[in-house]
Amino acid sequence: MRAGATPDDGLPLVIAAAGAGGLRLTAVNPAAAALGLRRGEPLGRVRARLSTPPHVHPADPAADAAAFARLCLWAQRYTPSVVPFGPAEACDGLYLDVTGADHLMGGADKLVADLAARLARAGIPARIAVADTPGAAFALARHGREEMACVPSDETEQILRPLPVEALRCEPAVAVALKRLGLRRIGALLDAPRPPLARRFGEALLLRLDQATGRRPEPLSPISEPVRYGAARGFLDPVGSQEIVVATARRLMAEIAPRLEADGLGARGVRLSLHRVDDVVRALDLGLSEPSRCPDHVARLLQLRLERLGSGLDAGFGFETVRLDVAATGPMPGRQAALDTGPVPPGARIAGLADALRQRFGRPVIRLSPRASHVPERADRIAPWRTESRHTEPWRVERVVLHWPDPDAGIGPRPLVLFDRGEAAEDVIALVAEGPPRRFRWRSRLHRIAHAEGPERIAPEWWRETGIPRDYYVVECESGRRLWLYRDGPNLPERPAAWFVHGLFA
Amino acid sequence: MKPSRDEPEERPPSPAERIAALRVRLDAERRPDVGGVLPFGVADLDVRLPGGGLGLGLLHEIAPEGAGDEASALGFVLALVARHLARAAGDALLVVAPGHPIPYGHGLVGLGLDPGRLLLLEAEADAAVFGALEDTLRAGQLAAVAGLVADGLPLKPGRRLQLAAGSFGTAPPLLLILRPFRAALPNGAATRWRIAAGGAARDRFGCTLRPRWRARLDRCRNGRPGDWLLEWDHAAHRFDLPDGLARRAPDACGGYAG
Incomplete structure (x- = not known):
């Protein structure tokens, strides 16, 4: 059984991998099989034999194994014991x-x-x-x-x-x-x-x-079921009050916590499902900045969330089942509790605060992180705020950690506020065609330039698109405000350059 | 009741003594209510502020001088945050109402503020800004919090913020509010600043060295207002008055070009 990497479009397609004596076919599609190609055949012989050689894909054993593992998991829909x-x-x-x-x-x-x-x-x-x-x-x-x-x-x-x-x-x-x-x-x-x-x-x-x-038995070792963490509580009498829902969620989390602890995990995401008596299910998803097992923390976040929802959480005639599932987990090594409360790492406390703000105001706490690009608008990005978990996940292959470049180390000045796109500056008057402007109109106000610095030429990313390099100037108006201005390419007689305001300096 | 004859030294204090007693009282009043201060490091400025700097755990309101000075005022706020973070451990939170831009990471680095220590929250409205600031102050885990509001700071949220910030005795945070230039509302701010762009300090080749702001202290509880041309050194996290040799002569009390 195998899944082709490309859709079967009727053309002969084979997959080859290094075998005994060079590349050999490891899989053929029906069209290739019709040409008489078989598994295990040397690829060289195939190429010599056929006038139009088939399309050859290199084998990717890792992807095959991953796809196969997924298929095994899927097959658990029929029976719990699936054996590859x-x-x-x-x-x-x-x-x-x-x-x-x-x-x-x-x-x-x-x-x-x-x-x-x-x-x-x-x-x-x-x-x-x-x-x-x-x-x-x-x-x-x-x-x-x-x-x-x-x-x-x-x-x-x-x-x-x-x-x-x-x-x-x-x-x-x-x-x-x-x-x-x-x-x-x-x-x-x-x-x-x-x-x-x-x-x-x-x-x-x-x-x-x-x-x-069947004369002798054959023991099989089925794949293990993926572990799920969840707990539910049913109510004989439907509940509708927020306090009971929160208290129940707290208890359910307390039930789940020992199981998570035994596996050295903490919850990174939690889903609370509220089953109403009329078969409507309300689900609330909570994301956590840091893996946690603390029932009080989860209960508090839930409380904030429910408060924000207010009457948006329509309890109707009440909920008969409250179910708490851990949607995502992260490694959380056990920490020895000290007798005194001791210094809690600041990251952990800020994570609690970030989660609380997120549940209360519905917006995640974010931070700016650098990106590997020299194009100004692509050089930073907004990322959700998370604690540095590098030391707790030593097995995870981390991407290269980017650092903010030193502002004094060569690159030109960068503005405090950068617009997503440059805003057009009109009525630009420059003394020399290739020089900075003397005055321009931007946001319907005339700006007279007292001083200009530049140009700093920034070319587009060559691997991404072809574009015109921009010439950036730092200009200081007579009022003392400084703007980041760029000219879109050289100023040619047949193509007068356009000017744009791209940012504001402090 | 007749005064006792055993106290013949009951005489009015001499003017020198009275001045000394008043000095002591004044110093006591000048000390901020809670926590420490964030000094500017500029003697001329710090003597005018009670306790010698911006009081921590007190509300400070900063506004641009006019339309177009918003980026300068934001820069001044972030420079204050950077100065405080350089002197105190912990992170800072910036809550941004719609209408204010999210600062540019490389620009923050250029101001000497590590973006990794700055948490940002985009709020839906001013009410959410005040709520988030108050929650953060009550949690008491950040060194500095700043709110960028769209409609100004009214009296009631100002008082609530002041209460929340003052409820932590040990290490109160720096609390700053940046409002638009028009919305001047009465509130309980300890200091109110107006910031205008001041034109950059330049080296002898004409290259930008440091940003400058014309900072006007409009109102200051237990202090004296004034205005200064301030220079920001992002590497040393220090404010400075421009020296007389700079290309632009300092006119600390002069008019505004805004």
């Missing part, structure tokens, strides 16, 4: 243990049909088989005749008999040796005397054979 194929199965498929879960979909047949339909909709070609044992299911899915098969309980052995011996998940060398002996089908293997087989090929072949027929 191991190395013996070439790691490209998954088992679903549907025992006791198939009736939820109305039987194994309907489950297979539903699975196939959903996979087809997602563009994932798949072969599906349902059998008593994982071994038999693997053999059928890989080497059976139909794309979808559902084997009745007592026919496992009959179905397996005509399949080739590779279907047993044995090593390729063993399969080749078996074929040399004339044992091409599993049926022949079943009829053959066991002791010579064990002597010649070892216990592994017989183990696989017995696992396929």
Whole structure:
């Protein structure tokens, strides 16, 4: 089972990766398969054989593994025990243990049909088989005749008999040796005397054979369910008052906190769902600047939020269920509580304040952070305010930390207020064509220039767009105000340059 | 009741003694109500302020002198914040009402204020600015808070802010309000400033060295108003009076070009 990286547009497409003796195909799409291309073929031979070579993509094993892991998680919609194929199965498929879960979909047949339909909709070609044992299911899915098969309980052995011996998940060398002996089908293997087989090929072949027929059990280790942190409380009598909702949320958080603590995590986002008696669900999302497990903190933020909502939170006839889920977590190492309250790190206290302001006024607290660009309007950005968590997440690969450049270290002066776009200056009169203006009109007021500094030429980012370099001047009006003015390119007779005010100095 | 004959030294104090007693009383009154002060570092200016600087935990109102001086007034506010942050630990919060710009990060660096220590909050209206400032003051975790309001500072929010700022005895924050130039309302501000652009200080090659502001102290409780041409040194976080050798002669009490 594999998902193509590009949409299947009918053109031959292959994926190649370094293998024995150079690049080899690891996957082919149907159009390429129609040309006779097979997995494992050297790419050089393919290029020599075909007049129009297929489109080749390099393999990306990491992305494949990630996509496959996502698929495994998705498959948990059918059953909680999902097992990805191991190395013996070439790691490209998954088992679903549907025992006791198939009736939820109305039987194994309907489950297979539903699975196939959903996979087809997602563009994932798949072969599906349902059998008593994982071994038999693997053999059928890989080497059976139909794309979808559902084997009745007592026919496992009959179905397996005509399949080739590779279907047993044995090593390729063993399969080749078996074929040399004339044992091409599993049926022949079943009829053959066991002791010579064990002597010649070892216990592994017989183990696989017995696992396929169900004579010996095959333990599977399903992927673990992603951990969720949440708690809910139902009320016999619907509640409507804000105090009760907040108190309940506080209790729920206190319930969740030990679980978070055991995993060394703190909540970065919390969602409170309020289920009204008339089946309307109100959800409130709280974001936290710093991972927290403190019930009081969550309760206080919630209180602020509810106060801001006021009557916007329509309680109707009351809420019958209050549910608190941790929507996002962050690492939060345990901190030893000191006997005295001690100095709380200032970042933690400010995080509490930032969260409170955000819940109260509905706007996040922000800060300015530098960006790697020399174009003035792109050289800073607004980022949500967060505590520096670099030391608490040592495993996370941090991006390069940018610093604000030293204002005295070479770059020209920068204004205190920068407009998003330059505002046009009109009626510009300059003494020399290439020089700074003597006076101009901006915001319907005439500005006479007493002093000008510049130009500082700032070119557009060459990797982004082609544009005209701007010539920046710091001009001081006769009133003493200083403005940042730029001319849009050189002043040519056929194209008089336009002037713009881009910023104000303090 | 007849005065006792045992106290013949009951005589009016000499003028020198009276002046000394008045000095002591004046000094006591000049000391700000709470916390310390943020001195400008300019002797001529600091002697006019009670306690020798801007009182911490008191409300200070700053306004541009006229239309077009808004950036200068903002620069003066941020320079004060930068000066305080250089002397005290902690961060600063700037609450911005609509109509005021968010300052440019590189410009802040150029004023000597580390943008990493400045929290910004864009408020929906003046009421939200006052609410956020009051909450922050009551939380008592920041070294400086400044509000940029769109309609001026009325009396009631001013009093509330003053109460919130004064409720912390140990390390009161610097509290500044920047209002538009028109909206002069009565409020409980300890000092009121009007700031106009002053033309930059230049070196002998004509390059900009430092920003200058014409700062007028309109009103000052227990102090004396005055006006000065102030220069801001972003590296040393210090205000200065321009020296006589600068290209533009200082006219500290002169008229305004605004």
